[in-house]
Amino acid sequence: MNMKRWIQAGWPPLVVVILLLFTWQVAVTWGGTASWLLPSPLKIWREGTTDMARIWMHTWATVRLMFIGFGVGATVGVLVAGCLHRIPLVKAGFYPLLILSQNIPVIALGPLLIILFGFGLLPKIILISLVCFFPVTMSTLDGFMQTDRSMYNYMQMIGASRRQIFYKLELPNALPFLFTGLKISATYSVMGAVIAEWLGGNVGLGYYMILQKSAFRADRLFVAIGIVVLLSLLFFWLIAGIEKLVIRWNAKRSS
Template sequence: MKLKNGLKAGWPPIVVVILLLLIWQLAVTWGGTASWLLPSPLKIWQDGTTDMARVWMHTFATVRLMLIGFIVGVTGGVIVASCLHRVPFLKAGFYPLLILSQNVPVIALGPLLIILFGFGILPKIILIALVCFFPVTMSTLDGFMQTDRNMYNYMQMIGASRRQIFYKLELPHALPFLFTGLKISATYSVMGAVIAEWLGGGVGLGYYMILQKSGFRADREFVAIIIIVVLSLLFFWLIAGLEKLVVRWNAKRSS
């Protein structure tokens, strides 16, 4: 039944995408638009398969970079959220700074990180980690604050320690909120990796896009964009699937 409902919900977007691709193909073909300016979907497919070996090399480099940055950012976000929650003084001091930090454009930090740490992989990882850090930190903090107060008071009443309350009540209650932040960070990590590769480096989809832009190869630019979108969707679905395995009680309650 769930599979049948999923298929019913999934076919309308697929039909819309197919129609848009068909209109695009016909518009480019009948309009006589130059392929270097706006390539047709068939042209994009042909060039993507022709340059597939190089595309895969850059794709693997981007995936490796985004996974490292994602893990660092998520780990840091969970640790910081836990510390701020357990130490109210720290939360009062650092919470406003976390909000203010989001007013700084990520792309503006890239040159500064390159100046501080050079052109290696470290500034790229830091940039991706910063992009992933905020959603995880804020969603986890929100989860801690939404803990059932009746259960909290009950555990205090029966003599549970602060550590026991945190690990047995607050942390499990925050898991659905944490996964919300993880799903947001999963898509942001791909974007952060591409931006980091724009700013410097010799491999990755961001670097590949810069090369194709210099050669006026819009078809290969579209190939890179499609791969970026697919990576974001796959990573999002991976986190969503992991959420169903880990937070089973929440899935049962929402169904």
Template sequence: MKQQRWFRSGWPPLVVVILVLLIWQLAVTWGNTASWLLPSPLKIWTDGTTDMPRVWMHTLATVRIMLIGFATGVTVGIVTASILHMVPGFKAGFYPLLILSQNVPTIALGPLLIILFGFGILPKIILISLVCFFPVTMATLDGFMQTDRNMYNYMKMIGASKRQIFFKLEMPHTLPFLFSGLKISATYSVMGAVIAEWLGSGEGLGYYMILQKSSFRADREFVAIFIIIGLSLLFFWLIALLEKLVIRWNAKRSS
């Protein structure tokens, strides 16, 4: 049943993607469009295969800083949400500042971080962490706020400490909300890594795209774009799979 349900939900997007690629290929072929302006899917595939060793090297560099930044941002986000929830008065004081922090464009923070920390890996990690931090923090806070109040009052009535309530009731209850934030941050982390590499790097997909833009190689630009999309989808799928393994009661309820 699950395989049939996956097949029914999975084939329509696949058919749409195939149709789009087919129309794209036919339009470029029949329209005699210059490859430097709009390459065909076959041209993109051929050139990506030819340049695969270099593309693979840059992809690994992007994945490395993406994973480090994601792990850092998620850890700081969970800790921040827990502190704001546990410490009285902190949420009222810092919550508006969290909202205001998202009004600063990510692209504007990059040059400032480079001025402060140089052209090494540190400013890239900080930028990716900032991108991943906010969704996890907000989702975790929402999970804490949605805790079952009847169960909360019952645990207080039987003498459970604040620490016990937090780890045995509030934290398990917020896991579905946390994983929602993780899935958003997973896709944001790829975007953040590419932006960080645009601003200053000697490797990575963002750096690779800048090189190809200077050479007017639109085909290789598309190769990098498709790899970025693939990384985002793969990372999202891995987080969704981890969610099903960790939150088994939630997976059973939704199936």
């Protein structure tokens, strides 16, 4: 395998991760660092396999929460982007507010949502939806604005209606941008789910991390962090795979 194929196959990041884990293991073992302060990768792995049943229960709760929140946020984001694009007056009024809304820390909204909606599932879904909503809205809206003007003018010239232009030109053109927003939101949804579980709940990886922090179990905290990273990568790859199936013409053009 030559260097170019080796790089395209994605080996360099894997090699770097392996080297970092090896260095970490050697440093902790030879340095005599206390395991409660900084556990070695092998100890973290053993703890993850030992406590697998409970970790799986909390992981599944987080996965279920992030899928629901992501679905709601992405759907609302696409609908809002379409509305802002189709109705210029609405865009003029709400677009600046969308930008300003991103200055509010997500973690600051959690207590307010709990006061308004209680400690149930609803405030968590709203929090994750808010995290996922903005990237999808802005990416899709940008896709609409990037429509080929010559094609737009041509369709107007041949008598296409505004509805036909939207569904046959603007929406297909916006699909690559939409999937970019979905991939960003996919990673954000995991973060949003963990934050929501930090703020209130009795199950999920966020709740699990709080318990282990109180018990000074750094090894279990690292296990939870590893699962969060893995979930983010898997969800990102899932959306990327769906993108290749849906937008075959764009994948061929990119290659």
